[in-house]
Amino acid sequence: MARIVLERFLQEKEQAIPSKTLINSMLRDPSQIPDGVLANQVYQCTVNDCCYGPLVDCIKHAIGHEHEVLLREMLLEKNLSFIAVEGHIIHWIESKASFGDESSHQAYLQDQFWSYWNRFGPGLVIYWYGFIEELDCHRERGILLKDCFPTDIVTLRHSMAQR
Template sequence: MILSRAQYGQISRYLERLRPNRQGLKLLMEQFPSQSQSTLLSIFSLEYQKRMKRTHARHHTTEACETYYQRYLSGVMNNAAAPVLFELANEMDLAPSLMARIVLEKFLQEREQIMPSKPVINGMLRDPSQIPDRVLANQVYQCTVNDSCYGPLVDCIKHAIGQEHEILLREKLQRKGLSFLVVEGHVIHWIESKASFGDEYSHQCYLQDQFWSYWNRFGPGLVIYWCGFIEELDCHRNRGIILKDCFPEDIVTLHCTMANTERGRDR
């Protein structure tokens, strides 16, 4: 689905009042029922990643981490079954999985008297049963399964969706037997698949890190944002980069062009 900058801005502004959890995602979809769910989910994730990056330093000071940890201890002491970490994350406007990571790191640091390694933390977030505290393990699990933007569950889903779209694209290309093709009058030598929405920030990063490099090596190409993109970003066609939100069906292949040429000669 292709959106204008104005439409994207409207969605982005509404997102500012929501929390990065499944309830927030549900409210977003109810507010914009005409937009596809995959588009809204991708925008939801992109915007919260930006918000978390902007506020990262504030949440990771020594004082903030200690405060979160003490509030967690106090909360589970009063009611170990309550979703203490999840509610704390919502109150602090922090993604639940990120709050779980902060508290888990603090817990292990105090227990082992050393800073836990990143692989150890990641392993426990992926499998909370490895956490040597049953209450904390349950709290971390609640955070990861209710987080729509961060955490091992989200990473797994994103990876699977990306793989699915790459397989879909490869199958379409193989069925058509394409070496290169012409889309809307533009010759295409490469196709990049992105199972996400193309917003201003991510698209500019991709241009700098990937797309212009492909263009320099292989020539003009096509980028498919399967969850849609901001319409105004499709502004480099004359320079050799086309944006689409699906696999183009109205294509002309080299084989077809050569066949038409041969028929013209026969006449």
């Protein structure tokens, strides 16, 4: 709502459509808004935003970091570097402390996962809060999805001992 009000305010003031860069800059730093009352209202909206505000960003960042530390501890405890999960070799693991919905997963595929796959080979994405099962459709190409650290892993050490 603050974005829309700010856009309209600037549009009337400048008689032109403001750029997204300018709007985003003013939303991040409301002191740039030339009207003091509006600047304060935009600041209040941003601070109290329960979905995208700075407090929510801090919480999301902390939860994400917590899950990365948890994953690192699990890997170190088991002394793992490369593993096989459900018959697939895994060279990298990405920890996502979120639910894997279609839109965020497609963005992650484009921005992160395929580039990891190109650099390191097959990998595993752990969506700690679950994911839509239909999104786990790239296994044969080398990207697996799970909602927890796999318990059915096979290591090189493990497979050599069985021989």
